[in-house]
Amino acid sequence: MSQAEPLEAEGGVRVGARLPASEYPTSTTQVFRYSAATWNTHRIHYDKAYAEREGYPDVLVQSHLHGAFLVRYCTELAGEHGRLLELALRVRRFALAGETLTVSATVTAIEDAGEGRAIVSLELGETRGSDGETCVTGSARVEVPAGWLASDEARG
Numbered sequence: 518m519s520q521a522e523p524l525e526a527e528g529g530v531r532v533g534a535r536l537p538a539s540e541y542p543t544s545t546t547q548v549f550r551y552s553a554a555t556w557n558t559h560r561i562h563y564d565k566a567y568a569e570r571e572g573y574p575d576v577l578v579q580s581h582l583h584g585a586f587l588v589r590y591c592t593e594l595a596g597e598h599g600r601l602l603e604l605a606l607r608v609r610r611f612a613l614a615g616e617t618l619t620v621s622a623t624v625t626a627i628e629d630a631g632e633g634r635a636i637v638s639l640e641l642g643e644t645r646g647s648d649g650e651t652c653v654t655g656s657a658r659v660e661v662p663a664g665w666l667a668s669d670e671a672r673g
Contacts, residue, residue: 526639529666530624530637530666530667531624531627531666531667531668532624532625532626532627533623533624534621534623534624534667535621535623535625535657536594536621536622536624536639537621538619538620538621539589539590539593539619539620539621540599540618540619540646541586541589541617541618541619541620542618543578543582543612543613543614543615543616543617543618544614544615545563545565545575545576545615547582547614548561548562548563548576548577548578548579548582548614549563549576551579551581551582551585552579554635555579555581556649557579560592561573561576561577562576562578562579563576569582571615572591573611574613575613575614575615576600576613576614577612577613577614578612578614578616578618580608580615582651583606583608583612583618583652584604584606584641584653586618586620586643586662587604587606587620587641587643587653588604588656589651590617590620590622590641591604591622591639591641591657591659594622594639594659595659595660595661596661598661598662599659599660599661599662600659600660601627601657601658601659602636602654602657602658602659602660603657603658604655604656604657604668605655605656605657606641606653606654606655606656607653607654607655608652608653609651609652609653609654610645610650610651610652611650611652612645613645613647616645616646616647617645617646618636618643618644618645618646619643619644619646619650620641620642620643621641621642621643622639622640622641622642622657623639623642624637624638624639625638625639625640625656626638628657629663630660630663633662633663633664634660634661634663635660635661635662635663635665635666636658636659636660637642637658637659637660637661637666638656638657638658639656639659640654640655640656641653641654641655641656641657642654642655643655
């Protein structure tokens with residue numbers, strides 16, 4: 518994704534377009550720091566032995582960190598001339614610290630926002646690298662310059 522026109526898809530941004538995916542590596546250090554920064558004291562996020570007693574193979578990525586990856590993905594798509602309007606998500610499966618998580622999106626709707634702007638609705642998914650299972654599903658609405666869209670979509 519370039520800074521000039523972050524919202525890109527092969528064949529242009531239009532309903533049904535799959536947008537480029539982004540990878541977000543995680544680490545035990547990152548998960549620990551995120552717990553500290555968010556005052557999350559649940560031990561499954563920083564104590565491996567405790568997480569194992571709870572039935573998990575290692576410490577878990579926090580639900581809010583999954584959300585932060587989706588926010589980052591959407592704001593990178595929107596770029597400096599766009600903005601994230603709405604985000605909804607559901608964590609469906611856990612991810613372990615150390616896994617790479619991949620966020621992707623499909624355009625589900627485009628609406629004219631006036632003044633040369635458009636609102637793009639997205640269906641989001643986040644998968645874990647270890648097995649390709651979906652950890653998070655969600656939706657978002659981002660506002661972008663209409664000129665970034667495929668020409669027939671920009672006209673509404």
